[in-house]
Amino acid sequence: MRLDAHGSRALLVACLALLLALGWSAPAAATEVIGSWRVVDDAGHGWGLSLFEQPDPAFPAGWRLRLNAHVPGVAADHERPLRLRDGLGGGWTLANCSEELVPPGEAAVPASSAQFDAAGLDPRPSAVAPLRLELPLADGSSIGLTLGSDVVPALRALP
Numbered sequence: 001m002r003l004d005a006h007g008s009r010a011l012l013v014a015c016l017a018l019l020l021a022l023g024w025s026a027p028a029a030a031t032e033v034i035g036s037w038r039v040v041d042d043a044g045h046g047w048g049l050s051l052f053e054q055p056d057p058a059f060p061a062g063w064r065l066r067l068n069a070h071v072p073g074v075a076a077d078h079e080r081p082l083r084l085r086d087g088l089g090g091g092w093t094l095a096n097c098s099e100e101l102v103p104p105g106e107a108a109v110p111a112s113s114a115q116f117d118a119a120g121l122d123p124r125p126s127a128v129a130p131l132r133l134e135l136p137l138a139d140g141s142s143i144g145l146t147l148g149s150d151v152v153p154a155l156r157a158l159p
Contacts, residue, residue: 034063035154038070041135042144046070049147051118051154059100063118063158066101067135067145074143076114077136084121086129094120096136111138118158127156 034051041047048068054061067076078098085091094116098109114135125131131147147155 034158035151037151039145039147039151045074045143047145049145049151051158054100056100056103058104059097060117064097064100064115065094065118065155066113066115069112072112075111075138077138077140078109078114080136081120082114082116082136083134083142084125085132085134086125088126088129090123090125090129092120092122092125094118118155121155121158124156124158125152127153131155 036048036050039047039049047070048066050066050068052064052066054064065082069076076098077096079096081096082094083091084094096114097117098113098115101109101113101115128149129152130149131152133145133147134142135145136142
């Protein structure tokens, strides 16, 4: 069976009409992601860092900073805030919202991940100075990560 452009369009419209009649709805807008980076902590362990807009309507809207350990055995604290400072005397505290990593009432938060509310980045850090993060760990200690010129401008550009 061969369809011309008009026939293809008509078939597409008919399929969409059928899906709508059956109760299908278009998918929600995709989560806006500013970026993802690989960063290294003071112990030489790799971490994934991502900045994104919270997509789950079960949680407050806003921008999130998520850290995921790339090595086994590293456990983030899921209650204490993330502390940031720059070389220009600026300091910020981002509230811990790691509970948002799993749907309400579901499984435990993954030990190797932590998530923070980026609303605490006010005023925004300088785009030219490195930024030092102090990530709280489950054992009560913390580990430092230094963000350079690839990540800091993205933090500065958050809406």
